Amino acid sequence: MDDSVNQPPLDLVSRHDVAPVNEPGKAGKLAGFIRRYPVVALTLVVMAVAGGLALSGLDTAAQWVASVYAVGIAVQQGIGMVRDIMRGHWGIDILAVTAIVATVVVGEYIASLIIVLMLSGGEALEDYAAGRAQRELKALLDRAPLTAHREGADGATEEVSVAEVRVGDILVIKPAEVVPVDGLLRSESASFDEAAITGESLPVDRVAGEPVISGTVNGSAAVRMEVTATEADSQYSRIVALVQAAADSKAPVVRLADRYAVPFTIVALALAGLAWFLSKDPARFAEVLVVATPCPLLIAAPVAFLGGMSRAAKAGIIIKSGGTLEQLARVRSAAFDKTGTLTGGHPTLEEVRPASGFGAGELLSLAASAEQYSSHVLASAVIDSALSRGLELHPSDDAVEHATNGVAATCNGRAVIVGKPAFIAENASGLAAAELASGQLAVYVAVDGRFAGTLIMRDPIRPNSAATIASLHAMGVGHAIMLTGDAQSTAEHIAREAGIDQVRAGLLPEDKVRIVTTLEHRPVLMVGDGINDAPVLAAADVGIAMGAKGSTAASESADVVIMLDDLAKVAQSVEIGRRTMKIAVQSIWIGIILSVGLMVLAAFGCIPAVAGALSQELVDLATILNALRALLPGRRRRP
Structure with missing residues (x-):
């Protein structure tokens, strides 16, 4: 059995924009099933042939047909198993191969066919379960339109591909x-x-x-x-790309299952050998191994991971890989950017403080003109303030944004620089530090190489920032730190309100990366939203981008993208990771416990080989149903 997650392709065609097609008939569905799962179909045919021969009194012929086919499948599986072992990967398919060979040797050919069907049919069962878990992911993609109605110069509209817009x-x-x-x-x-x-x-x-x-x-x-x-740069296409990446990712379930592979295999073989030794009946060896086949370990955990990703997508959280879910479950430290992350990202201009020789209106007009070419969250507040006062904004042909520092542009014939004090000091003379009240921040402006004044702003903390930090602490994330490029006094004020003890301010992107990579309590989660956060989001064990209004660069660098402007989704991401991992491990243990119980019964001769093979299907069903609980929300945790 393949130990990877076979995920059905997700259809990117919008149901709103294409004509309905006829559903394939029963014959078409059957043909499609045979093409996709040829071993399942062939096994069913062989079982029918062997059953027919047995009912006709040709038991020897039935045994030969079934045995030759089962051994052929065992050889095919065995070759793959040997290759894996040579690469240092000790899987648990050895039990299935051994069980097939053992049942053939002792003449239990029907049981051998059931084991083959269980292994080959496991792929179809896995696809069904994975499709159920991916329903919410697929729902996002199904809405993506393919066409648009473009208006021509004459006012007439034409239907064109979205890619042509x-x-x-x-x-x-x-x-x-x-x-x-x-x-x-x-x-x-x-x-x-x-x-x-x-x-x-x-x-x-x-x-x-x-x-x-x-x-x-x-x-x-x-x-x-x-x-x-x-289309490529639009918000919904970003969501589609992120969801597609999440759907195409492979959960680290092989590693998770293999943690139990060697001890489970040893126990199964030892118990089967002991049953043979004590009973003196080689059939007992086969009967024990039949119920020890490892499908539950290989199927249930992938379904749990896909279920967790689906549940997250429904909540507006795009988790790009199953590996991220496992890391979220183990997070011990959380680092946060300030502006637009812990704060609402909706700053307001409180005061304009022009330097000598500049008027307040002139200063704000020039600053807003330059800020038109900045992606920083403060830029829009400066622009909105200028426009609300009826000030003119001037275009620029040479604007350059210096990430995390500010923007420089020639506006109306004036060389304007807007940004941090250190950036202004490097490019202009006469800088004067602004006196700030608690919670205020300053944007510094230089014009024609001379300090021109400051814009005093305030960006209030998000209402749920403190509750989010408290929720993370309650889930075992014991260390929280703020990493920001803003001034220390402003950062400390926000940190106190949010319940964050450690603050590192005045940082450049490389400083944030260095701090995150050297934090002691790992794994480390980093939350940010801007272009300047992209490097540290990529460097963190788990990078979470506030993608609703954040930059594309941040979203692409992050492992998790929150598509809603809600910081509480950070704590929900960790909760989903923890619950999904718990269910995945729980599903594996359910499979192990049920299989061991059946092995003990088989060792005492209570379960014939055929009945054991059938009972293992019930074990598969139980573990998969438990794994599908990852689709459902757990009990809400109160901070």
């Missing part, structure tokens, strides 16, 4: 249609269902000029929008 195109979104790409609303007003993207249960009203997110569903009236991002 370009920035600046005008699209018409029909009622109840999924928005294919990101854009800006050009109609006077519209209403969108954003539940699949942001988790907002009520329709969201938009007016002309406001952003429209791909993957949201238009309301009852057709609207026009201007494209601001191609």
Whole structure:
């Protein structure tokens, strides 16, 4: 039996955009099953032939047909097993191969065929269970539209592939249609269902000029929008890519099962040998090994991991691999970025403090003009403040963003630099440090090589930050630290409110990487949202990106992406990892305990080989049903 997870391909075609196709008939389904699982089909044929021969009184012929076929399958499995052993991988297929050979030798040919069917049929059973567990993952992909309605210069619309849509195109979104790409609303007003993207249960009203997110569903009236991002760069495509990566990942279940492989194999062979020795009956050896076949260990745990990933996807958490689930279950330290992570990422401008020779309006206008070319969360607050005051924003042809430091641009003929004080000091003279109240932060501005003033801002802590840290502590994550590029005083204020004891401020990306890689209590979880967080998210044992409004770079570097703007999902990610791992291990132990119990009964001659082979199927079913519990939420943990 293959010890990997065979996952059915996920269909990226939207059901909204293609005509329905006829479902295959019974004959087509049967042909598809035979093509996909030829060994299962051939085993059933051999069982029918052998059964027919036996009923006709041709027992010897039936035994030969069944035995030759079973030995052939055993040889095929054995070759793969030997190759694995030569690579240093000691699996548990040795029990299945030994059981097949043993039943053939003692003449229990029906039992040998049942074992072969159990092993080959395990792949089909695994696919079914995996498909059940992937239902929520697949649901996201099924919504992805393939076509868009593009408006031409003459006002007529044409249906084009989403891949052909370009920035600046005008699209018409029909009622109840999924928005294919990101854009800006050009109609006077519209209403969108954003539940699949942001988790907002009520329709969201938009007016002309406001952003429209791909993957949201238009309301009852057709609207026009201007494209601001191609399919590849749009929000929903990011989700689709992340979910596809999660679905294609291979859970580390082989490693998990193999932790029990050697002792389980030794116990089974020893018990079978002891039963043979005491009973003097070689059939007893075969009867014990029949119920020791290891399918539950190979099937149940992969289903649990897929179930955990599916449950996370339903909650708006994309976990990219099964290995990440295992790491989440063991996390002992948590590191957090500040702005946009522990804080809400919606800063407000409280005061403009111009330096001598500059006016407040002039300072804010130039700073906002430069900030148009920055991806930092503070930039949008500066721009919004300038626009709300009716100030003019000037374009720039040479803007450069210096990650974690600031942005430099020539605006209206003036050389403007906006960012951290150290960055300003390197490029301008006359810097004066701002006096800040608790919780405030300062954005420094230089114009034409001279310090021009500061913008005093405040970014309040998220309401659930403290509860999230408390939940992590309750789950055994004992060490929490804040890593930020902001000032120490501002960082300490937020840390006190969040319940974080250790703060490291004024950091560059490389500083964050160094700190995370040297933390003592491991594995380490890192949570961030910006471009500057991408290196440390990749370096952490588990990187979690707040992807709802964060950067693509952060999402691609992270192991987990939270698609909703909700910090509580960090604690939920750890809870899902812990519960999934618990269920996976529990499922393995259920398989082991039931198998050992059956082995003991078989050792005393209570279970014939054929009955033992059939009873092992019940063990498979019990462990898989238990593993599917990973799809369900557990009891809520109170912080």
